[in-house]
Amino acid sequence: GWFGDACEKSCVFGTPSNEVCVCDSCHTGVACNVECSGYGACVEGACSCQEAWWGDKCETQGCPGIAEYCTGHGHCSILEQSCHCYSGWKGTGCSTPDCPGAPDCFNRGDCDAINFVQPMCVNCTGGYI
Structure with missing residues (x-):
């Protein structure tokens, strides 16, 4: 576990x-x-990075998101590590659909974020469109 000319350097x-x-x-x-550049934990031989840290060893500073910065649904401010x-879209990693109405679709339909570029209300109920 040691190296160097005089075996003075540790290799932990x-x-x-x-x-x-x-x-x-x-x-x-x-x-x-x-461990994991100080921004994650080793889980079964691979780094599990803290939010907004990326890379095999959590060495890259970025923004939160799923599979990519801001989940591809926002702009990343790397200095602030925020989306x-x-x-x-809403949420720290822009991964939550945000349809018109409060709550989404006024609870009179479904918020569809899969079949459209921007989430929209579908399957409206009770005569609503």
Whole structure:
């Protein structure tokens, strides 16, 4: 677990090789002692990143979202690590449909976010359109 000319450098979660520590999965740093870049946790050999951190080892600062920044439904302000959602979307990662009416569709229909570019009310009930 040590390397260097005088075996003075620690290699905590890695394998010493040619004067460097080759890190195991989930670990970074010279001594391979930082789990998921400090922005996540190792779960079954892979990093599970905190919200707004991305990459195999949570090394990339970004914005919250599902599969991509702001779930593809908003603009990412990386410095603030926050999303500015496009019309029809809400939530920290812009992953929640936001149809017209409060609550959505005035509870007289379904908010469809799958079949349209922007969420809209469908299946209106009780004579409403």
